[in-house]
Amino acid sequence: MLIKSKKSYQLTDNDVTDEQVYVNRRQLLKSMGYIGAGTLLSQSIARSASAAPFDFWGGSDQASFTQQALNYQKAPATDELLTPEAKVTSHNNFYEFGLDKSDPARNSQGLKVKPWQLTVSGEVSKPITLDYDDLFKKFPLEERIYRLRCVEAWSMVVPWVGFSLADLIKQAAPTSKAKYVAFETLYDPEQMPGQRSRRIGGGIDYPYVEGLRLDEAMNPLTMLSVGLYGKTLPPQNGAPIRLVVPWKYGFKSIKSIVSIKLVEKMPPTTWNILAPNEYGFYANVNPDVSHPRWSQASERRITTGGLFARNRIATLPFNGYGEEVAHLYKNMDLARYY
Amino acid sequence: MIVVVKTLVHLAAALPLLWLYYGAVNDTIGADPVERVIHFTGIGALNILLISLAITPLAKRFKKPVLLKFRRLLGLWVFTYALFHLLNFLFFELQFDWRLFVDEVIDRPYITVGMFAFAILLPLAVTSWSKIKRKMGKSWQQLHNWVYIAAVAIWVHFYWSIKSDIYEPGLYAVGLIWLLTLRKDRISRWLFKRK
Numbered sequence: 001m002l003i004k005s006k007k008s009y010q011l012t013d014n015d016v017t018d019e020q021v022y023v024n025r026r027q028l029l030k031s032m033g034y035i036g037a038g039t040l041l042s043q044s045i046a047r048s049a050s051a052a053p054f055d056f057w058g059g060s061d062q063a064s065f066t067q068q069a070l071n072y073q074k075a076p077a078t079d080e081l082l083t084p085e086a087k088v089t090s091h092n093n094f095y096e097f098g099l100d101k102s103d104p105a106r107n108s109q110g111l112k113v114k115p116w117q118l119t120v121s122g123e124v125s126k127p128i129t130l131d132y133d134d135l136f137k138k139f140p141l142e143e144r145i146y147r148l149r150c151v152e153a154w155s156m157v158v159p160w161v162g163f164s165l166a167d168l169i170k171q172a173a174p175t176s177k178a179k180y181v182a183f184e185t186l187y188d189p190e191q192m193p194g195q196r197s198r199r200i201g202g203g204i205d206y207p208y209v210e211g212l213r214l215d216e217a218m219n220p221l222t223m224l225s226v227g228l229y230g231k232t233l234p235p236q237n238g239a240p241i242r243l244v245v246p247w248k249y250g251f252k253s254i255k256s257i258v259s260i261k262l263v264e265k266m267p268p269t270t271w272n273i274l275a276p277n278e279y280g281f282y283a284n285v286n287p288d289v290s291h292p293r294w295s296q297a298s299e300r301r302i303t304t305g306g307l308f309a310r311n312r313i314a315t316l317p318f319n320g321y322g323e324e325v326a327h328l329y330k331n332m333d334l335a336r337y338y
Numbered sequence: 339m340i341v342v343v344k345t346l347v348h349l350a351a352a353l354p355l356l357w358l359y360y361g362a363v364n365d366t367i368g369a370d371p372v373e374r375v376i377h378f379t380g381i382g383a384l385n386i387l388l389i390s391l392a393i394t395p396l397a398k399r400f401k402k403p404v405l406l407k408f409r410r411l412l413g414l415w416v417f418t419y420a421l422f423h424l425l426n427f428l429f430f431e432l433q434f435d436w437r438l439f440v441d442e443v444i445d446r447p448y449i450t451v452g453m454f455a456f457a458i459l460l461p462l463a464v465t466s467w468s469k470i471k472r473k474m475g476k477s478w479q480q481l482h483n484w485v486y487i488a489a490v491a492i493w494v495h496f497y498w499s500i501k502s503d504i505y506e507p508g509l510y511a512v513g514l515i516w517l518l519t520l521r522k523d524r525i526s527r528w529l530f531k532r533k
Contacts, residue, residue, distance in 0.1 A: 091369030099503050102368050154370060202502035274502055293446055306365035312433040
């Protein structure tokens with residue numbers, strides 16, 4: 001007998017976009033001529049891809065960033081409406097490259113990802129250093145379609161490509177002292193204007209740091225992503241490697257990671273340092289705990305269509321991934337540990 | 339001549355709005371047109387307000403009383419941008435969820451302050467007709483002095499809505515404080531008299 005166990009990221013009928021919404025969307029697209037505009041938007045991506053389509057190992061040092069196609073296991077078919085690639089890559093919070101959501105796509109194209117070094121260190125018996133090519137070779141890559149929920153109450157559906165963080169951590173063999181995982185973004189003020197200038201970077205103390213509890217990091221949903229939409233990540237989305245923790249607000253998903261450290265004590269996290277009353281360490285998506293500026297009860301799903309797209313939807317506890325992760329917080333008061 | 343300049347001012351205020359909504363409806367102004375229209379109209383209202391507050395000191399400094407003829411027109415554009423800002427939030431961000439709207443106004447201090455500012459701008463706009471102005475006599479000026487309080491409230495609303503940036507609201511704060519300092523006698527007289 002064939003027994004199929006369903007992974008949480010294999011979405012079911014419940015996740016399918018409501019027919020009414022879907023039909024309206026088609027009408028909107030037609031009436032607004034979105035297809036034309038969308039093609040225009042994705043042209044820049046197409047152009048950068050065609051500049052050096054198979055330059056994966058070539059080591060180009062041109063100023064403009066190029067994405068490469070990836071080999072990966074495709075995600076099971078889903079009817080959930082994906083956020084268009086052009087929107088995923090042009091709507092980014094990455095303050096190292098500017099505060100406006102369109103800044104990162106504009107200011108990050110010169111980022112050099114080759115060479116790259118990602119170290120796994122701290123309370124481990126086998127520290128690891130991955131170079132750029134290792135990021136794509138060390139583990140088989142798979143696609144996962146995840147909902148990404150920003151604390152600003154908008155969300156996207158993104159086809160990430162990557163591997164489980166747990167696989168990497170296991171290989172480093174954590175010691176019994178390892179209780180938390182601390183992450184760090186690249187610190188390179190020359191390449192990241194926001195780290196050079198308070199005006200551009202919002203006065204945040206860089207490098208950006210984030211953290212997870214070890215069991216959160218080892219959860220099968222937690223992913224290190226090296227690509228989206230079948231290609232390597234563009235810099236604005238956190239090239240060459242970033243974290244994706246789909247049941248937490250987007251700011252936990254730290255970008256352009258250079259260091260993963262297993263530690264004994266709860267590590268500091270950038271937004272928690274900045275405003276502890278607004279951004280907790282856990283940052284689990286929770287419709288019942290509001291941020292001082294954004295009600296978290298509902299969110300706007302960024303899909304297609306312009307101003308009149310009706311896309312406000314209820315927010316689910318743990319961003320809809322409760323089945324897989326709620327047990328991690330069994331005896332915790334989530335209003336206190338937000 | 340004044341008619342020509344006034345027409346130009348109207349165009350300068352109206353064309354960006356037309357461009358904004360044309361692009362937003364066609365989804366060509368960034369990935370999230372909703373956020374875009376909200377920010378554009380909000381910061382637009384603040385910009386025009388600061389320009390309108392600069393007129394009186396400029397007219398005095400350069401002895402050009404003709405400038406005063408542009409105050410009402412600019413004030414009404416401040417109100418128009420603020421109105422669009424509010425409607426964008428209600429229509430496109432909250433998508434007509436009136437209950438959520440009421441909750442947000444009550445629960446989010448920065449939105450409360452923003453609504454307070456709008457509640458000041460509304461009667462100022464309504465009483466801008468010359469006829470009403472004449473009828474109101476001295477109390478018209480009393481009422482319109484509230485624009486200083488609205489300006490401060492709008493700045494607080496702006497500052498409070500931002501996640502971490504201090505630089506941009508800081509620049510606006512410098513401009514606003516400077517404009518208010520130029521009128522400190524008038525403002526303190528007004529505030530003092532009210533007690």
